[in-house]
Amino acid sequence: MHMFMSNLRHAAARLSPGRAVVVAMLIGPVVGALLAFGAVAAQEPNEVVIDNFTFGPQELTVAVGTTVKFINRDDIPHTVVDKNLDKNADKSKAFRSKALDTDDSYSFTFASAGTFDYFCSLHPKMQGKIIVK
DSSP states (O other), X not given: OHXXXXXXXXXXXXXXXHHHHHXXXXXXXXXXXXXXXXXHHTSOTTEEEEETTEEESSEEEEOTTEEEEEEEXXXXXXXXXXTTTTTOSOGGGOXXXXXXXXXXXXXXXXXXXXXXXXXXXXXXXXXXXXXXX
C-alpha cells in the first residue's frame, strides 16, 4: 500500500492542473459508484429500510421463523403496521410498531407462512409486503 501511495504521489506531481481536473472528472464517478454499491451491499438481507417515504425493498420473501428488522433512515417518524391488525383474531400473528424516529428500528418474527401487507399509519400511501414461505 505504501508503494502504491508513493507512485500515486509521483504521478500526481507530474500532472498539470488542467490534467488533474480531467483525471478527477474521470475518476470521480467511478469512486462514487463504488461508494454507492458499498452502501447498498451493507443492507442486511432481512432488513427493510424506511427512507424518502418508502419501504425498501417493498416486497421481501423470507422463511418461516425469520425476524425482519425495519429501520427508519428518514428524517421524520414512521410506523410499521400490519394491514390485517384489526381483522386478525390472533394478535401474535399481527404486528404494529411505535413511531420510529430517525435510526430507530422495530423487529418482528414471522412464525407462520402467509403474505403480510403493511403500511405506515402516519403516511398510509407508504406500503410494503412480507411473504413468508
